[in-house]
Amino acid sequence: MPTDVPAPPEFGKPAPYGQVSPQTLALLARRRSSSPQHLAAPAPSGQELQDLLRLAARVPDHGKLFPWRFIILQGQAKAELAARFEALARERPDPDKAAAVLFKLKTPPLAVLVISRVSDGPIPAWEQLLSAGAVCQTLLIAATAIGYGANWITDWYSYDPRATALLGLESNEQVAGVVLLGTPTEAPLERIRPDVDAITSYWTP
Numbered sequence: 471m472p473t474d475v476p477a478p479p480e481f482g483k484p485a486p487y488g489q490v491s492p493q494t495l496a497l498l499a500r501r502r503s504s505s506p507q508h509l510a511a512p513a514p515s516g517q518e519l520q521d522l523l524r525l526a527a528r529v530p531d532h533g534k535l536f537p538w539r540f541i542i543l544q545g546q547a548k549a550e551l552a553a554r555f556e557a558l559a560r561e562r563p564d565p566d567k568a569a570a571v572l573f574k575l576k577t578p579p580l581a582v583l584v585i586s587r588v589s590d591g592p593i594p595a596w597e598q599l600l601s602a603g604a605v606c607q608t609l610l611i612a613a614t615a616i617g618y619g620a621n622w623i624t625d626w627y628s629y630d631p632r633a634t635a636l637l638g639l640e641s642n643e644q645v646a647g648v649v650l651l652g653t654p655t656e657a658p659l660e661r662i663r664p665d666v667d668a669i670t671s672y673w674t675p
């Protein structure tokens with residue numbers, strides 16, 4: 471699948487501004503996540519994955535901390551991790567359910583774990599976490615824009631300390647998202663959306 475992801479502006483040079491992008495609007499107006507069971511091979515290629523990560527890492531980030539990192543799961547390594555999660559699932563209070571949801575990790579050919587890493591200092595932890603969420607969403611949008619399907623999940627293994635230890639997470643790190651990627655085999659159906667008027671108010675003095 472050909473991609474044409476422009477290079478970033480040179481550091482310190484003006485970035486484009488004021489450009490209308492109807493294609494971006496069309497994508498945002500109609501984008502949907504793909505169900506994990508409908509994400510098949512081929513996954514984004516190595517070059518495409520590099521492009522996707524570069525785009526996702528351009529999110530707003532107060533303090534230029536880059537408070538996130540990526541862990542890539544694919545091929546045999548992903549299968550091995552899923553097998554180890556399966557063993558952990560047996561020890562959980564809901565073993566059958568915990569094992570069953572692992573299909574979401576096993577089925578798609580590629581998963582990008584977006585790991586939030588919060589550092590001490592003047593920038594509130596909340597803002598660093600929000601920036602990691604922005605990385606996940608940008609990854610979904612970018613993957614959709616180059617023709618792949620994507621889904622942002624977490625599931626129990628993002629929170630289970632034994633699972634996060636297998637992933638090598640430090641004490642200041644959390645899984646912000648498991649972004650599943652692949653080629654969609656079915657069109658996702660539109661889901662219910664909020665009534666934006668109902669959740670919008672105008673502050674008045």
Ligand SMILES: Cc1cc2nc3c(=O)[nH]c(=O)nc-3n(C[C@H](O)[C@H](O)[C@H](O)COP(=O)(O)O)c2cc1C
Pocket residue numbers: 501502503504621622623624625626646647661
């Ligand atoms: C932080 C976060 C965690 C999520 N975790 C899960 C999950 O563990 N399992 C799941 O089925 N969906 C999960 N979802 C929801 C899926 O991403 C869902 O498919 C998505 O909201 C569909 O909406 P869209 O079509 O607008 O992208 C999560 C969403 C977010 C934002």
